[in-house]
Amino acid sequence: MEDTVPKTGTQNVSEKLAALKQDVADIARVAKGRAINGTKEWATEHHTATIGIIAGVAAGIGFAIGLLVGRSRS
Numbered sequence: 001m002e003d004t005v006p007k008t009g010t011q012n013v014s015e016k017l018a019a020l021k022q023d024v025a026d027i028a029r030v031a032k033g034r035a036i037n038g039t040k041e042w043a044t045e046h047h048t049a050t051i052g053i054i055a056g057v058a059a060g061i062g063f064a065i066g067l068l069v070g071r072s073r074s
Helices: 007-045 047-073
Strands: none
Touching: 007 047
């Protein structure tokens, strides 16, 4: 016995999946924009905290690089 699915049904499902994919892409684009704008606004309002976070991240990266370089010299 063969599974017979009418082409119209398959096309209908394909069209619905394409529409769903587009909707998800639109939602992701809006969420990304909101996250970026929110981050920019927060950084503008909290200068000292922003500088502290950047300094902490830079120190962590420097520490990690120092460990890697130190291990390779041993």
